Amino acid sequence: MPILEKIDHEKKRKVKRKTRKNPSNNGQKIIHKVNWKDVTPGDALSLLVDSGEGGFISLEEIDGDTCWEPELGVADDVYSGDMDADYSLEKPTKRRKVNTIREENGPFMESSIGISDNHFEVKDMKSSGKKKKISIRRKEVDIEQFLVTGSGGVPNSAEGTLVSGDGGSVQQVTDSLKLQESDDENAVDLSEWAELRLHPLLEKSLAALGFTEPTPIQRACIPAAAHQGKDIIGAAETGSGKTLAFGIPILQRLLSEQDKWSQATDELKYEGNTHKDLVVKDEFCHLRALIVTPTRELALQQICDHLRSVAKFTNIKVVSLVGGMSTQKQQRLLKGKPPIIVGTPGRLWELMSSGESHLHELQYLSFFVLDEADRMVEKGHFHELQSIIDMLPQSNKHVPELLSAGADDTLLNYDNMRDPETKYSTSIHNELRVPRKRRQTLVFSATLSLPPGFKKKLKTGVRLSQSVSGKAEYSVAYLSEKAGVSHKAAVIDLTSTAIVAAKLEESVLECREEEKDIYLYYILKVHGRGRTIVFCTSISALRRVSSILRFLQVSCWSLHAQMQQRQRLKAMDRFREKDDCVLVATDVAARGLDIPDIRTVVHYQLPHAAEMYVHRSGRTARALKDGCSIALISPSDKSKFSVLCSTLPKMKMLSKFPVNGTYLPAIQKRVALALQVDKASRRHSQLKAKESWFSLHAKELDLDFEDVKEENERENSNNANLKSLQRELHELLKQPLEPNAFSHRYITGAGITPLVATQLQDYASFRSNSHAGRSPMRGQKGRFVVIGQEQIEPLKALQNSLSLLKRPNTSSKIVNPKY
Numbered sequence: 001m002p003i004l005e006k007i008d009h010e011k012k013r014k015v016k017r018k019t020r021k022n023p024s025n026n027g028q029k030i031i032h033k034v035n036w037k038d039v040t041p042g043d044a045l046s047l048l049v050d051s052g053e054g055g056f057i058s059l060e061e062i063d064g065d066t067c068w069e070p071e072l073g074v075a076d077d078v079y080s081g082d083m084d085a086d087y088s089l090e091k092p093t094k095r096r097k098v099n100t101i102r103e104e105n106g107p108f109m110e111s112s113i114g115i116s117d118n119h120f121e122v123k124d125m126k127s128s129g130k131k132k133k134i135s136i137r138r139k140e141v142d143i144e145q146f147l148v149t150g151s152g153g154v155p156n157s158a159e160g161t162l163v164s165g166d167g168g169s170v171q172q173v174t175d176s177l178k179l180q181e182s183d184d185e186n187a188v189d190l191s192e193w194a195e196l197r198l199h200p201l202l203e204k205s206l207a208a209l210g211f212t213e214p215t216p217i218q219r220a221c222i223p224a225a226a227h228q229g230k231d232i233i234g235a236a237e238t239g240s241g242k243t244l245a246f247g248i249p250i251l252q253r254l255l256s257e258q259d260k261w262s263q264a265t266d267e268l269k270y271e272g273n274t275h276k277d278l279v280v281k282d283e284f285c286h287l288r289a290l291i292v293t294p295t296r297e298l299a300l301q302q303i304c305d306h307l308r309s310v311a312k313f314t315n316i317k318v319v320s321l322v323g324g325m326s327t328q329k330q331q332r333l334l335k336g337k338p339p340i341i342v343g344t345p346g347r348l349w350e351l352m353s354s355g356e357s358h359l360h361e362l363q364y365l366s367f368f369v370l371d372e373a374d375r376m377v378e379k380g381h382f383h384e385l386q387s388i389i390d391m392l393p394q395s396n397k398h399v400p401e402l403l404s405a406g407a408d409d410t411l412l413n414y415d416n417m418r419d420p421e422t423k424y425s426t427s428i429h430n431e432l433r434v435p436r437k438r439r440q441t442l443v444f445s446a447t448l449s450l451p452p453g454f455k456k457k458l459k460t461g462v463r464l465s466q467s468v469s470g471k472a473e474y475s476v477a478y479l480s481e482k483a484g485v486s487h488k489a490a491v492i493d494l495t496s497t498a499i500v501a502a503k504l505e506e507s508v509l510e511c512r513e514e515e516k517d518i519y520l521y522y523i524l525k526v527h528g529r530g531r532t533i534v535f536c537t538s539i540s541a542l543r544r545v546s547s548i549l550r551f552l553q554v555s556c557w558s559l560h561a562q563m564q565q566r567q568r569l570k571a572m573d574r575f576r577e578k579d580d581c582v583l584v585a586t587d588v589a590a591r592g593l594d595i596p597d598i599r600t601v602v603h604y605q606l607p608h609a610a611e612m613y614v615h616r617s618g619r620t621a622r623a624l625k626d627g628c629s630i631a632l633i634s635p636s637d638k639s640k641f642s643v644l645c646s647t648l649p650k651m652k653m654l655s656k657f658p659v660n661g662t663y664l665p666a667i668q669k670r671v672a673l674a675l676q677v678d679k680a681s682r683r684h685s686q687l688k689a690k691e692s693w694f695s696l697h698a699k700e701l702d703l704d705f706e707d708v709k710e711e712n713e714r715e716n717s718n719n720a721n722l723k724s725l726q727r728e729l730h731e732l733l734k735q736p737l738e739p740n741a742f743s744h745r746y747i748t749g750a751g752i753t754p755l756v757a758t759q760l761q762d763y764a765s766f767r768s769n770s771h772a773g774r775s776p777m778r779g780q781k782g783r784f785v786v787i788g789q790e791q792i793e794p795l796k797a798l799q800n801s802l803s804l805l806k807r808p809n810t811s812s813k814i815v816n817p818k819y
């Protein structure tokens, strides 16, 4: 928290004047938002330097020049900037100038394009060598092509070259060149992907996404699924990249088939070439991959978006079919015959059973994917999923040995298919010598347990016994069997005993039930940096929590199953847009929700099942990043907690989230007031509803005028009470959140950053020098500046407290033995 001291008003004015000179300098924003206090720091301060005990900031003099303001967002009374990125006292490095070509130069300013571009490149070549040379050549080619197209070609993103077009302007070309410059600057080394032998268009999109290497599950699944044609039963921790572990093999297979078809038809050289068109159309206008996933958010925002971003340089369309969205629109999309469909079982089955022809051409299906398979057997999904599976052509399930070999050249026996069109297609296949592979089934989950002898059972066709298939832990095995997974399937289980991501720090915070709001606000206000998801089990709790947070001016959004799909998507989009924002959600958001940089997950209410705890926590620490989860545990959570402990023994050993008690009185005051406002506001809504009912029906029902008047008076007094409470809360929130025992001697206990440590060191040495009569600052314009202690995010607070505990002579326990 910012603790700022001793600044006289004249100096403050100086700062104001200086900062005003530089409009890009936002220092004044911070300086004037802060409540300055006169405190004289004591010499004891020097003891704190590097002690790791906490933060203490002193400010002696502010100088406009040294106080260059990093771009911090000031949220109310706390700093919300990113320390690592923004607290540097260096001025920002100037952005390199990129030569631009003004529109008025006209579309044929050849030399300006060449000169400006080359000039830029030559400069760059000196600094970064070979890679840049390659990029120069590429640019020169592009520019030449631009000149050839003449009329203002625009870059074709699919090919990475310029094609003619009539709407393109020089500005567009310039923009594209600028884009390339930035691409080149971040040239991505894809050598780690080389062994996976991916199609160049996929490599291109991986480079654009900045994915330098496959994740372990991708490394294991892609060769087996994409090159050996195997079925996969795959499991890996949350956020480990499972979507692309099945997405890349699908795209790879479709792209390489497209290439083979193209090559084969070219070789045949039919006269008039109509045959080629027919075949290619026939082959690529069918449903080739059907991906089924349990939730709408997963289908829309994780899988569909993800596949589209990897397929962006190809012509392969990906369409999502989920409930809550317009059926008519989805039917229109199906008319475009997308080869890849991602859907939830309910809407998929609704469209299938309504006779959508594209969804009936399942004989062309090359991939059937079940994502988050363990959840599919839950109530509400299974019936439809079963019906979808029943629609799949049977031929795949008992393919003769030869055909199920899974090798690249495996041909599917089409004779047992009734569709004459398919036979026609098969004959073309033979004619063109393009082998058609069997359908592959890919089943993915974050958790996996297979019953003993499962693979043997698949081979012999012996069904899982009812006692086994009914068990929740064997749901993936059960579904795999139902979906017709081959006995040659590769079972890739990368789940560790921890199941959650390695870089996830889990913790618990014990409190009473009625204190949960206080601790939640503590986490969000004292630490909360970056995106946070707060999980509630019930919608009523979610509503209460979000309402209180809003009254406390915490930027937050809600997500639960009773919201309309449109609202759900809007909430997610808003949540994504802001770096420092809270999503209060029920378990609809627990699975598969992939929002970048969620820093913290708070379990406000514990989930009923361990699996859900794992998925909730897995919303952070994704894609090899780190993150923190905090479970608020009250005595009433005892039974749920013991369920979690029985499945996840590590729960008993989780670290305690550190709480700095000095903030609690101030936090408590705010939360108590917010609760009162919330209560009064609910009452207000109730009275309002009642009042309008009264005034509507008073005459009709012959109600006493006095009753109506009384009701109005009650409403008015409640309204006045609500307004006064709101004012009071508003005033309170304007104050900085200070620790109870705030004085120059106190430390926050939340840890200090390297910058603050250095500044404290400077300060200590300054003081000791000036005591010795040698002021090092004499004659200097500004001495030194400390803005305040950074708000540190929960993960760092937790890590700091753990590192303190690791020190010798520390007696605090990490374990959580209470429950």
Ligand SMILES: Nc1ncnc2c1ncn2[C@@H]1O[C@H](COP(=O)(O)OP(=O)(O)OP(=O)(O)O)[C@@H](O)[C@H]1O
Pocket (backbone or CB within 6 Å): 210, 211, 212, 213, 214, 215, 218, 236, 237, 238, 239, 240, 241, 242, 243, 244, 302, 445, 446, 591, 592, 593, 594, 596, 618, 619, 622, 623
């Ligand atoms: N090779 C890669 N390199 C870097 N990031 C990647 C890579 N592959 C995927 N990602 C990113 O990792 C994040 C998590 O991926 P994904 O959603 O596929 O995980 P998941 O295992 O399906 O998670 P969950 O089980 O929670 O659904 C995504 O944001 C994705 O963009």
